[in-house]
Amino acid sequence: MMNLTYEVKSENEKIDVWLNGEIDVYTAPKLREALESFSERNGAQITIHLSDVGYMDSTGLGVIVGIYKNLKTHDGHLRLTGLSKRLKRLFDITGLADIMDVRSEIEGGV
Template identity: 40%
Template sequence: MDLSLSTRTEGERTVVVVGGEIDVYTAPKLREQLIDLVSSGQYHLVVDMEGVEFLDSTGLGVLVGGLKRVRAHEGSLRLVCTQERILKIFRITGLTKVFPIHASVEEAVAATD
């Protein structure tokens, strides 16, 4: 399965719904999406990872890159993920301390930055 991406606006936040596999092949698409959003002035992002079936450190690199971009505009990047296999990758690398990770989009959207 390839990578699927869609975006929607919820209040002041932009929700990016990611599905499929984020690897060295597909990660550039996600990076472009995040760059486009920041370029168009959307600095408060929620990345919904519930549909992600595979994630490697290339994907982590893109998410960290996105975080740095929104932080440069005093923005935020929150993740939605409850899948243990994906959360494990964030824990191993210590990125659970870097990204706020939520159990639902509703929770992420309601969070205070």
């Protein structure tokens, strides 16, 4: 089991989150806990940097979708950047790339 670490930089409504590790059934609750309060702020602009995330399962996707929905409810925005080919494919297959602001490493998702 791989661990997940995160670093959050928050400046007013702009919140940057750098994740490192794997997002799975064990680490997803920690991620939800870390981001839930931010996603409930009115007008929050959250950017999640995923370039150091090697793996994400459906539990991780569920957390991301939950955060996305919370933000939408509160007039906020979620951007995912630095996705590896593997992660980008996961978002493409599930159709989430069509509704979310998803940027792969190739697309200059810095």
